[in-house]
Amino acid sequence: MAGRKEELSGKPKPRKRDASRSRGLILQAALEEFSEHGHSGARVDRISRRAGVSKPLIYDYFGDKDAIYAAALKESYVQIRQAESELDFDSVDPEEAIRKLVRFTLGHFREKPWFIAMLNTENLRGGSTIRTLEDAAGVQSVLLQRLTEILRRGADQGVFRDNVDPRDFYVSIASLCWFPVSNRFTLASVFGLEMDDEWYAQRAETAAEMLVAHLKNPA
Amino acid sequence: MAGRKEELSGKPKPRKRDASRSRGLILQAALEEFSEHGHSGARVDRISRRAGVSKPLIYDYFGDKDAIYAAALKESYVQIRQAESELDFDSVDPEEAIRKLVRFTLGHFREKPWFIAMLNTENLRGGSTIRTLEDAAGVQSVLLQRLTEILRRGADQGVFRDNVDPRDFYVSIASLCWFPVSNRFTLASVFGLEMDDEWYAQRAETAAEMLVAHLKNPA
Amino acid sequence: MAGRKEELSGKPKPRKRDASRSRGLILQAALEEFSEHGHSGARVDRISRRAGVSKPLIYDYFGDKDAIYAAALKESYVQIRQAESELDFDSVDPEEAIRKLVRFTLGHFREKPWFIAMLNTENLRGGSTIRTLEDAAGVQSVLLQRLTEILRRGADQGVFRDNVDPRDFYVSIASLCWFPVSNRFTLASVFGLEMDDEWYAQRAETAAEMLVAHLKNPA
Amino acid sequence: MAGRKEELSGKPKPRKRDASRSRGLILQAALEEFSEHGHSGARVDRISRRAGVSKPLIYDYFGDKDAIYAAALKESYVQIRQAESELDFDSVDPEEAIRKLVRFTLGHFREKPWFIAMLNTENLRGGSTIRTLEDAAGVQSVLLQRLTEILRRGADQGVFRDNVDPRDFYVSIASLCWFPVSNRFTLASVFGLEMDDEWYAQRAETAAEMLVAHLKNPA
DNA sequence: GATGAATGAGAGTTCATTCAT
DNA sequence: CATGAATGAACTCTCATTCAT
Incomplete structure (x- = not known):
């Protein structure tokens, strides 16, 4: 949600330790991963590597794999x-x-x-x-x-x-x-x-x- | 003995130990499983249960999961x-x-x-x-x-x-x-x-x- | 035992459906298989292929894998x-x-x-x-x-x-x-x-x- | 919390979550397992129990069974x-x-x-x-x-x-x-x-x- | 005497997920 | 905010062994 706000305000401020930026990275990585491998074929591990963040962070933000998938679908x-x-x-x-x-x-x-x-x-x-x-x-x-x-x-x-x-x-x-x-x-x-x-x-x-x-x- | 009886009665009623029949059952089960769950989501275990045969038999006939998938696709x-x-x-x-x-x-x-x-x-x-x-x-x-x-x-x-x-x-x-x-x-x-x-x-x-x-x- | 007898009598009579000949083939195959792969690494399946006989025949003659191993060791x-x-x-x-x-x-x-x-x-x-x-x-x-x-x-x-x-x-x-x-x-x-x-x-x-x-x- | 306590007491007593220690435990366990059972006879499962760690950790550190074996041999x-x-x-x-x-x-x-x-x-x-x-x-x-x-x-x-x-x-x-x-x-x-x-x-x-x-x- | 068909039990490996810092 | 370390559960695949003929 924070991410959306930034998008709307038009002021992208990418910086380290930026929660909303990390969230966006994860979302894009998930989108790519799920679309390339399908739901079962997608790997949380690969998403974390693609996004450049750790796995626990992903779980922190989204909950579980299904929730990541839902977010990516949306x-x-x-x-x-x-x-x-x-x-x-x-x-x-x-x-x-x-x-x-x-x-x-x-x-x-x-x-x-x-x-x-x-x-x-x-x-x-x-x-x-x-x-x-x-x-x-x-x-x-x-x-x-x-x-x-x-x-x-x-x-x-x-x-x-x-x-x-x-x-x-x-x-x-x-x-x-x-x-x-x-x-x-x-x-x-x-x-x-x-x-x-x-x-x-x-x-x-x-x-x-x-x-x-x-x-x-x-x- | 059942086999002998069948031979005598002249009515071939193959139900078990019939390789081509087993193969067909596996193929249809695989078709359903793969189409319901996709490639990664499909479970060999479920295919074996659907087909009513054991898992090793599937591997015996087809080789590996990818080969089953290929056969089902065809x-x-x-x-x-x-x-x-x-x-x-x-x-x-x-x-x-x-x-x-x-x-x-x-x-x-x-x-x-x-x-x-x-x-x-x-x-x-x-x-x-x-x-x-x-x-x-x-x-x-x-x-x-x-x-x-x-x-x-x-x-x-x-x-x-x-x-x-x-x-x-x-x-x-x-x-x-x-x-x-x-x-x-x-x-x-x-x-x-x-x-x-x-x-x-x-x-x-x-x-x-x-x-x-x-x-x-x-x- | 029949096999040994033949060896001793010095009259090898290899023919189809010859129990003692099959036994000898299995023994030699087992010797090679076990010595190439060790006890756990040996495969009954390979022994049967090496010997040119079916697996059930091997079990019929020897009992189980350990018994084949013992025979090969001897x-x-x-x-x-x-x-x-x-x-x-x-x-x-x-x-x-x-x-x-x-x-x-x-x-x-x-x-x-x-x-x-x-x-x-x-x-x-x-x-x-x-x-x-x-x-x-x-x-x-x-x-x-x-x-x-x-x-x-x-x-x-x-x-x-x-x-x-x-x-x-x-x-x-x-x-x-x-x-x-x-x-x-x-x-x-x-x-x-x-x-x-x-x-x-x-x-x-x-x-x-x-x-x-x-x-x-x-x- | 135990960790915090240790830090305060100044006595480093690493027992868990210590990567190099875990690796050493696995190596010694593998050495024993492979030498007792040979390459094929060795069981990754037993190695994990001997080392007191989970199987996935072993695969994480070494890759596969052959790699564990190679490390143990060395x-x-x-x-x-x-x-x-x-x-x-x-x-x-x-x-x-x-x-x-x-x-x-x-x-x-x-x-x-x-x-x-x-x-x-x-x-x-x-x-x-x-x-x-x-x-x-x-x-x-x-x-x-x-x-x-x-x-x-x-x-x-x-x-x-x-x-x-x-x-x-x-x-x-x-x-x-x-x-x-x-x-x-x-x-x-x-x-x-x-x-x-x-x-x-x-x-x-x-x-x-x-x-x-x-x-x-x-x- | 001999075998093609079949399987229960178990092996190696992977994966979503959590712990502890 | 962030992560390296760790795991339970499940998956693919194998193997000694038996069944039915």
């Missing part, structure tokens, strides 16, 4: 929300806003691999941890609000159909962006795909194409 | 291929074939949860195991051939555009079917979605709609 | 006794007989490494097995008798002192022959000795020299 | 070197020095049974570990230097021949001292020897006699 949502909040959709028309959102989503999944890793891990575990996180719902609301607004603008302008549920539509967007990134290793092996930057750029365009066509289709 | 592909091979696309027109394939894919992901779980686990591990499996590529080729044929039929009939790469299009299909199933727990928590059978049926229709529209779009 | 004495019995001392004078015996002993230790290995293993175990072997004492008596005779001949001829206990003197002979062979690996490492055939030949001569000098010394 | 050399370095040869004439060395060597082998046991075990294993130990050679050099000096003194005084290689002569000494101790159990069983202190004292005298005679012999 952190992954916090980080993606932050990135999303910096997006600007207001200066472009609705169709372009959708394309922009698609490109951003796929790019974000690729650039921050721990988000997909953490969520896959959590779903593998049946979502038992995310259910216990407070305001888990609130964390995604920003994006949803902005998507809702885009869809309404499009409907108002008569370019989009007006019976599209934003949540369902977001699921479609996420689906098309998630799978090619999440399953990149098995896809490469099984389909022999060469998944370089160009392939992903093409993926984003195809996805945007499908999604926009769906919105424009009067159905 | 098995999950084999099982989905088998299910796919039973699909019939020839008796319907191309558009309906696509819809059928989409419904089947999403349904299969839901019904055989270990397929998604195993592949997510494997991707979490960087695909290090699937790279070592021989004929990993061959295992999906059947489906791809059939999809290729559907697309060609549609193009020949003039209802589909003819510049669609089957592999890329399969990625689109899989994407739309994968994410809603794979991420069902986090979606339910974060979006508060009620994901019952009806929701998934609707999902399949929306996905099929988008995919078919994409194929029909001359662009 | 076999190592039997084999060395056989070799010793072929030595001829009568045609040479007493001094030369001693030299011959020393050369033979050292050579034998080198050529049949399992003898040293088995005895070292047994002594490591506190001799708990050899104590249970019947006629363990008798097994070495042949050699001792012949040494006694050599010493008496030398004393009669006035070339050897006559107060030498044969057993003690045999311990001296064995000591000088045993250590350079038994400890060949640590000696090579720690003293940097190049222990080739020549070195061992020189060893034998030095040992014989010391032993003969001791006998000739009127003391 | 320790056995270190201990004998230490004992040897306390011997004084300068105040006696060369002949007596040799007798003293022989008596010491045989006595040391009897009193520190783990030295013989460790080296026998290592030779049983083909010396695979000692080859990896650094400065294995250096560890015995002190004794060799001192023996070299004794031999030179004897040669200078004209009482010893001057063509004796110190390493070879040490092998003779060790041979005569090693075998009666190393093979005490099989000797007792096979030869029916009563090997009490007196027998060993006699052994030492006989050995010294032979060795000295050899040195004095002009040959």
